[in-house]
Amino acid sequence: MRRARIGRPGLIGTAARTAVIAGTATAVSGAVAGSMQKSAQQKAAAQQAAAEAQPAQPAAPTEVEAAPVAEVPAETQAIQSTDDQLAQLQKLGELYQSGVLSAEEFAAMKAKILQ
Template identity: 50%
Template sequence: MIMRRGRIGRPGLLGTVARTAVVAGTASATANAVNRRSQQRTAEQEAFAAQQAPAYQQAPVYQAPPAPAAPDSGDDLVARLEKLGSLHASGALSDAEFAAAKARLLA
């Protein structure tokens, strides 16, 4: 009895279909695992950010320093000079102190 062999070294149609199914299944399983790991990392990062958020919310709020004072208006300057004159006249300020204070006001 002579047995006839099929093609040697090359799979038949069913072998090719089976191999394709295995490769496709492996690729699908790998892609699913990668997607699950990515979702897990995202969830971990969101949980970490949620834990850290209150610390950022409690940070002190820094405010800008106050703006420099506006230049004295004429009325205010006159009032200050009059006050300096009265202090000098009453003897509370010496001549040198009066001159220095007046120079600061007029500068």
């Protein structure tokens, strides 16, 4: 007579448990993917219906619809030019520190940037 095992399951029991877990995970994964695909199809159909329901808009805006082109305020231009000058001065300083530019060249280019 065989004795029943007490403790951990044997090789067949472990393989069976693994198969059940893998089968369940596959079934759940397939169900989730199917529901996501179904909801995506419904959203696409709703967007298409909404697009078809809206009247066609003209390709070119009329004079009334066209937004006027605003000039960039002088203050904004000054800030941008200051930022550009600072960037140029930093690059110039790096060139001078690395020895590429002499003191005279550095001074001349610095004066040119600041004008």
